[in-house]
Amino acid sequence: MSASYSDDADPSLLANSRPGDNSEPLSVSDLSRSLKRVVEDRFGFVRIRGELSGVKRAASGHLYCSLKDDKSVIDGVMWKSAAPRLAFRPEDGVEVIASGKVTTYAGRSKYQIVIERMELAGEGALLALLEKTKARLEAEGLFADARKKPLPFLPRTIGVVTSPTGAVIRDILHRLSDRFPSHVIVWPVVVQGETAKGQVSAAVRGFNALERGGAIARPDLLIVARGGGSIEDLWAFNEEEVVRAIAESEIPVISAVGHETDTTLADFAADHRAPTPTAAAERAVPVRAELAAGIADLGARQMRCATRPVALGRERLEACSQRLPRPDALLQAAAQALDDATERHRRALVDRVAIGRATLGEAAARLSPATLNWRLGQARERLEHVRLMPATLTTRHARATERLAANVAMLRSLDPDAPLGRGxxxxxxxxxxxxxxxxxxxxxxxxxxxxxxxxxxxxxxxxxxxxxxxxxxxxxxxxxxxxxxxxxxxx
Structure with missing residues (x-):
């Protein structure tokens, strides 16, 4: 034990050993190491309840934060080896219970807790974290109605993301077979626990990565389903990773998580929320019998629409035919006119023959041998007075010869071979x-x-x-x- 010094001791410039002093002075590092051993031995494992503050994740993967209450604050650190085991995303203002050991940080002369496990402090803290995450994702527009895609009326292939051993998949398959049998592809996942969020998000992205026309048919509709449970059981569907995968899906998604009263962030990000997995199957496909009945009704209406104009036309035709006169009545006037014309034609022929016979008689009376001989004598006299003059024929022949010679000269001047003789x-x-x-x-x-x-x-x-x-x-x-x-x- 070091000796105590009184105020009236003689001051000295150099440190000297004092009578009864049996210890050498400690270095700062030695003191820091001693304090570190004492603190770690005394507080090797503690559980602290407090509100998170100043949460940040370094590029190295370590998580740094502070835990505080209304009077005190303590720094905390979670190394990157333990940070991936977190079941939620730490945020400022969330009340948690951190388990770990208290140690000191010599670089700043501060003590801190090395957190090995962090849990939410009760359901109230869980709901507060849920509201914070919902507000942040909603501000990004992941829940906007403009992002919602319409569901296909009759999907050929339906992809289901759920547990392959639960009652949910059996209810979905049974309901689909009752309404409209469809091709279903099940992507088996764990729907509860720390690995659930990674498997569910990978399943949604995996269905979207399938190529159209490939060996595995690309679904036209996705159903993300899980049975009911507590908020802790359904927490995987509140994880940001799952919500973003559903919001980014090109394939329309129906969320059917929990019972009707359960609501998760996956319901807000999905294109349609179903209160139960059975309701999701009912929304996915229509009733085949109702479709067949509707088609039959449309066919009957089409047949009635096609035959109705024919029936109406037949009725109008019958009504018009009753107002038309009889064919024999239409022909009576024409037949009478034909009879009158026939009779007039017969009488006209008889009258024409009589007139022609009278005219022929008059002409025959005028044709006598003396008249014919007289006319013949007159024609001979006119013939004798006609003389053919040679000069007339010669003049016409000379004119024709001149025209012919002019045409020959024109033909020779237009001959293309004529200039060849001139070189x-x-x-x-x-x-x-x-x-x-x-x-x-x-x-x-x-x-x-x-x-x-x-x-x-x-x-x-x-x-x-x-x-x-x-x-x-x-x-x-x-x-x-x-x-x-x-x-x-x-x-």
Missing amino acids: YAMVFDGQGALVRSAGDARAAGTLSLKFADGRVAASTGDAPPPPATPAPAPKPRRKSPPPPSGQGDLF
Whole structure:
């Protein structure tokens, strides 16, 4: 034990040993280690109840916080090896019970609790945490109605995320078979405990990751279901990981967690909430018998709609036919008019024959041999006075000859081969088409020149000339007819 010093002791500049002093001075580190051993030995395991404050998770994975009540505060730390075992997400203001050991932190001369386990302090704290999480996720818009997707009317494949051994899956399958048998894919998960949130969120994301048309059919609808229980039993469906997986699902989701009075955050994030798993199956598919009855009723209505116009038309036709006159009554006036016309036609023929016979008699009386001979004599006299003048015929012949000669001269002037005799030539390409410009000649390359006495092959230098072909013999020209005597040829 170190000696005590009185106030009137002589001060000294250097530390010296005092009479009766049997201990050397301790270093700060030695004192900190001694305090650490004493505290850890005395408080090796404690359970502290307090309100969380200043919760933060470091990049290393450690969780730092403070526990406080109305009078005191103590720092706490949870190493990354113990933090993953938390059953909830610590937040400021949540009352918890932390279990661990009290130790000191020499770097700041402070004492703290190393938390190994943290639990909510009663159902009230659990509900407070639930309300905090709900308010935070709602502020992000995860529960907004605009995010809700419509449920398919008749899904071909239904995915169910639930426990494969509970009564929930049996109730769902039984209800689906009663209403409308469908293809069901069950993704088995644990619905309670620390691993439940990871398995449920992985199942929802796994169904969404399936490809359409793959070996496993991609569901058209998901049902996340669990039976009833306490708030602790249903807590996995309040976890942020599960809520985000349901909200991000591209496949419409029906949440059927607990009984009708139970509500979880998964119900708010899902596209539709069912009070029970059985109600979820009823909402997923319609009643097949009701659909068949509805289709039959629509078919009957369609048949009535199709036959009704025919029946109405038949009634209108019968009503109109009763108002129409009889066919024989319509034809009576026409038949009478035909009889009158027939009679008039008969009388007209008889009258016409009588008139013609009278006219013929009058003409026959006028035709006598003396009259015919007189008319014949007059015709002979007129014939004798008609004389054919040679000058008239010669003039007309000369005019025709002049026109013919002018046409022949015009034909010779328009003959395309006529200029060839005066030293001109015609140019053709390899296809025998006439070349009219220098550009066309360069483009053709191989040319053929036509002269009055034959053809000659030529080339512009851009392509080799084709082999010379023997010039065809000139066609004999048609000789123009000799001019008539008495009229010379102008050419």
